[in-house]
Amino acid sequence: MNEKVLSVNNLVISFKTDNGLVRAVRDVSFELNKGETLCIVGESGSGKSVTSKAIMGILAKNAIIENGSIIYDGENLLEVSEEEFYKIRGHKIGMIFQDPLSSLNPIVKIGKQITEAMLINSDKLKLMYEDLISKDLIAYKNVIAKRNIEINNAKKQFDLFASKAKDKTLSKEAKDKLLVEIKAKKQELNQVILELKKECQEKIKPLKEQLDITKKEAKLKVKAYKRDIIAKKNNDIAPLKAKLKLANGKEKQAIKKEMAQIKLETTNKLKITKAEAKRRAIAIMKEVGIPEPERRFKQFPFEFSGGMRQRIVIAIALTANPEILICDEPTTALDVTIQAQILELINRIKEERHLSCIFITHDLGVVANMADRIAVMYAGKIVEYGTAEEVFFDPRHPYTWALLSSIPDVDSKEKLDAIPGTPPNMIYPPKGDAFAERSKYAMKIDFMMEPPFFKITDTHYAATWLLDSRAPKVEMPKIVSERIRLSLKGENDHE
Numbered sequence: 001m002n003e004k005v006l007s008v009n010n011l012v013i014s015f016k017t018d019n020g021l022v023r024a025v026r027d028v029s030f031e032l033n034k035g036e037t038l039c040i041v042g043e044s045g046s047g048k049s050v051t052s053k054a055i056m057g058i059l060a061k062n063a064i065i066e067n068g069s070i071i072y073d074g075e076n077l078l079e080v081s082e083e084e085f086y087k088i089r090g091h092k093i094g095m096i097f098q099d100p101l102s103s104l105n106p107i108v109k110i111g112k113q114i115t116e117a118m119l120i121n122s123d124k125l126k127l128m129y130e131d132l133i134s135k136d137l138i139a140y141k142n143v144i145a146k147r148n149i150e151i152n153n154a155k156k157q158f159d160l161f162a163s164k165a166k167d168k169t170l171s172k173e174a175k176d177k178l179l180v181e182i183k184a185k186k187q188e189l190n191q192v193i194l195e196l197k198k199e200c201q202e203k204i205k206p207l208k209e210q211l212d213i214t215k216k217e218a219k220l221k222v223k224a225y226k227r228d229i230i231a232k233k234n235n236d237i238a239p240l241k242a243k244l245k246l247a248n249g250k251e252k253q254a255i256k257k258e259m260a261q262i263k264l265e266t267t268n269k270l271k272i273t274k275a276e277a278k279r280r281a282i283a284i285m286k287e288v289g290i291p292e293p294e295r296r297f298k299q300f301p302f303e304f305s306g307g308m309r310q311r312i313v314i315a316i317a318l319t320a321n322p323e324i325l326i327c328d329e330p331t332t333a334l335d336v337t338i339q340a341q342i343l344e345l346i347n348r349i350k351e352e353r354h355l356s357c358i359f360i361t362h363d364l365g366v367v368a369n370m371a372d373r374i375a376v377m378y379a380g381k382i383v384e385y386g387t388a389e390e391v392f393f394d395p396r397h398p399y400t401w402a403l404l405s406s407i408p409d410v411d412s413k414e415k416l417d418a419i420p421g422t423p424p425n426m427i428y429p430p431k432g433d434a435f436a437e438r439s440k441y442a443m444k445i446d447f448m449m450e451p452p453f454f455k456i457t458d459t460h461y462a463a464t465w466l467l468d469s470r471a472p473k474v475e476m477p478k479i480v481s482e483r484i485r486l487s488l489k490g491e492n493d494h495e
């Protein structure tokens with residue numbers, strides 16, 4: 001049975017711009033299972049980055065989350081408070097971006113950038129305290145965060161409505177009518193806000209009481225823990241002190257060394273020291289394949305090649321020991337050989353650390369050796385969703401066919417068929433199947449009605465009217481079927 005680590009449900013995200021609402025993500029749902037790599041593939045502008053930014057909680061300010069939930073560890077990430085989000089973002093979900101330079105500070109040495117994150121959270125007692133209270137704190141903060149989100153959403157909806165008044169083409173009559181409506185909506189809004197606040201007050205009271213109790217208990221626990229550590233240190237050191245008085249020169253040296261060691265161990269139990277952070281950083285640099293990490297630790301980003309920089313970015317993401325790694329086109333800026341090395345690295349780290357991975361790319365060819373499952377996105381929607389095998393060997397959506405046709409040939413390296421046309425303007429997403437305008441397989445209905453997801457197998461779905469029983473039978477492009485035939489033949493030949 002697959003264990004689900006993350007699920008995105010019916011996510012709808014738009015951006016407010018001067019030209020209108022950009023419908024960036026339109027009802028996207030998917031799941032990430034433990035230990036798997038899910039690849040999200042689609043052309044520029046299809047909504048891949050916006051989806052992953054929503055998971056990370058780093059959407060631009062003009063984003064409106066209109067609908068949906070992102071469930072991680074039982075929490076809806078769209079509802080948790082900023083503080084808790086930061087914790088999850090920093091600790092449990094790591095992200096690697098396309099351009100390694102933009103995620104590194106050019107004037108800070110590599111070593112410092114890797115250790116920084118560890119040292120910010122260096123007080124182990126504080127971490128222990130936070131861990132002890134986190135569950136109750138989240139419950140408490142969530143109620144407030146949820147209220148704030150609801151208030152914000154109501155305000156945004158109102159703003160959106162009120163912005164209609166800016167329309168210069170309105171007649172005076174229409175405008176007056178609109179202004180009356182806006183006034184009424186404003187009153188409605190104030191009422192809604194008042195009620196939300198009241199509701200929140202009631203819910204929050206028992207949670208706050210519980211939190212205060214938990215905080216008190218946690219303080220006592222941390223205090224006791226610290227006391228035990230110090231007591232153990234004193235216990236261990238006392239006999240050495242006695243010995244020291246009677247010892248001769250050589251013995252003294254050894255005893256002092258032993259005492260220093262005990263002190264160091266005690267410190268390490270209480271906090272992450274700079275030395276420990278450095279040791280860990282160098283170990284992670286080694287893990288991601290940086291040669292001579294001790295020397296490299298003291299260098300600046302410009303002294304690293306593009307591939308090495310991307311390795312550092314991966315190292316930084318790993319310092320927090322994440323459970324999920326989101327890679328947003330991590331190899332697009334790199335040349336082909338380096339690209340292959342970074343993909344191999346991500347694959348290896350994923351295996352060794354049992355990570356679950358979301359890998360974003362516009363090139364299906366890149367993910368052939370990585371993906372367990374693939375979600376193909378077009379114009380803010382997932383149009384096909386299946387295991388890698390299903391999407392590569394039994395693709396059903398014309399857009400997936402187009403993507404497969406455009407994978408460069410391994411031998412000739414030449415791109416076969418560029419996808420004709422351009423993706424739609426997302427302020428006015430097309431009705432029906434958004435890809436219809438560019439598809440030679442489009443039928444009349446594709447321009448009128450949005451296709452539902454047709455189930456092909458328990459794991460394979462595609463949103464295309466071609467799968468409707470009334471649709472004419474069509475063949476996928478020759479170039480795709482030929483490739484599939486050849487690679488299947490190749491596989492059989494190997495057996």
Ligand SMILES: Nc1ncnc2c1ncn2[C@@H]1O[C@H](COP(=O)(O)OP(=O)(O)OP(=O)(O)O)[C@@H](O)[C@H]1O
Pocket residue numbers: 015016017022023024042043044045046047048049050051060062063362426
């Ligand atoms: N802050 C913003 N304001 C307005 N529109 C935005 C904003 N951020 C993203 N968009 C729009 O949302 C849509 C989806 O963008 P997104 O960055 O997710 O695309 P993508 O699939 O990651 O593409 P690429 O392959 O180019 O990275 C695009 O139309 C983009 O212009």
Ligand SMILES: [Mg+2]
Pocket residue numbers: 048049050328
């Ligand atoms: Mg992107």
